[in-house]
Amino acid sequence: MDTLAMPVFPAVFRARRLCVSALVTLTLSACALQKPATVSNEAHLTPATPSTVDLMRLPPPQQKIVAAVYGFRDETGQYKPSPNSAFSTAVTQGAASMLVKALKDSGWYVPVEREGLQSLLTERRVLRAVDDHPTDGSQKGQVPNLLPASIILEGGVVAYDTNTRTGGLGAKFLGIGLTTQYSVDQVTINLRAVDVMTGAVLNSVSTTKTIFSYEIHPSYFRFVNYYDLLEIEGGYTHNEPAQLAVKEAIDAAVMHLTVQGIKDNLWRLKNPNDWNSPVIQRYLNAEKEYLTVTKREPAQPEEAAATTDSSH
Template sequence: MKSNNKNSALYPRIAKISMAMITCGLLGACAVPSTPVQVATAAKLTPPTPSSHDLRKLPPPKGKVVVAVYGFRDQTGQYKPQPDSSFSTSVTQGAASMLVRALKESGWFTPVERESLQELLTERRIVRALDGSQDKDAPEIKIPALVPASILIDGGIISYESNVRTGGLGARFLGVGLSTQYRMDQVTIGLRSVDIRTGQVLQTVSTTKTIFSYEVRPSVYKFVNFKDLLEIEGGVTSNEPAQLCVKEAIEAAVLHLTVQGLKDKNWVLQNESDWNLPIIQNYLKEETSYASSALEIAANTNETATAVAVSN
């Protein structure tokens, strides 16, 4: 009798272990793909920003300015918060490529390679080493001199502030509700042009772009009858890509730098009448309003300091 009881108690355990092993095997088989992963969508060009359109609308210059970009560094020191990796930076590390593209798209500047200058010089040495080892009938190898730059473009991503402003709003009536949340980050770009002959800083520009993210979450929670409860939740989140926001800020800085150079007579328009075009006048007005706002803030600060001194 005892052996039968032991067998009757053992069989359910064996059945449970067998079922668990079969389930794990099925799940493992499902986890291994039977076919290679396919590409779902084709790659496309990076979408333009509002400043990209303005860059292409600039009037032509009398002569393009040869500029050198040695680097455009991330000077923020910001890393993504947890649970992301502590080694993942908040902003792109390829801002120099964005700057070179913006300078070239403007039609005002001719960028020359400086970021990979060592690799370029190595390739030129290789070509020179081949000279003389060719066949007698082969043409002579001639390497033209590198184009010198007249302007140095420097700067970097100088600030990235996360959670500058956060908030939300929600409402629910008879079990039907809707809630929203938003977050605002901020990235700041610093750009300057330097005359390589004298080292004088010709223009300096700082642009700021807000990175906006929001979430919309509708929900339904109500009884459809005495015992049955209906609960439905959904949601959609939209985040502005940080790299596109950096790209927008860089292109805006290039636009302001170009207009400032026109104002200071560092470079000249092909047609002087283009000075009155709306695209140039709009950026001049923005610079003028910025200067007037700075003067107002300084005046208010001085008045406050004077009032405090008098009261003391």
């Protein structure tokens, strides 16, 4: 009897281990399937970008600029890669609304409605019809004229480059491993100010914002015994919202355009001493660095001689 009962104990122990492993797996799966706590939070204002903060810290102008935005389109023509969606665009189509918001936040511009001009004109015709036939016996009123703009802001999202930089790193030791991957995208904005009276382009700026995404993937892989294998995996992914990147690029473009206009005496500060404010000086230094980098170095004597010989 003892000889026949001996082989039963390893099988019983193995069955117990399998049950315990199954219970642990189900517990971990239940934890993994729990809803994140931040999914059901209430709506809030869109977070302010660093460029938005700079816009709100601009010193006041001598006189606000009436600006019109007829459209600020997505000129990239790019769509999200499969399998996400073959019909969704890679960048937001509401860049014009973001531009109007940036102009309003700066305190330097009075944006006038032009993108929905047809709706505005229709409503004004309704007001004129009411004025021509008042129902309360009052005298005929007059609808004021629309506010004309002094500049038109044109441009759009001119580039969206995916995976401009990618990379990763991983290591494993004794079944314990950690891998990480990252990718960098870039969105480019072009903004220009056009004089309504002459059609001349007063200033034009381009800003670029990187969109950073990364993934961290820890894992644990180990044989508990000859028959049983324990494997634990986790992961964390962070993707910077593309619409916030577009918003920051637009805010930075408005900031650079305003500072360039102050420098070129296209518009003036209310207090001339505010020219030395840290916000304005920081953007002027950024422009100086840009001009220093892009300025072509003078040709060396050997290069000049080679150019002269080739011309002969």
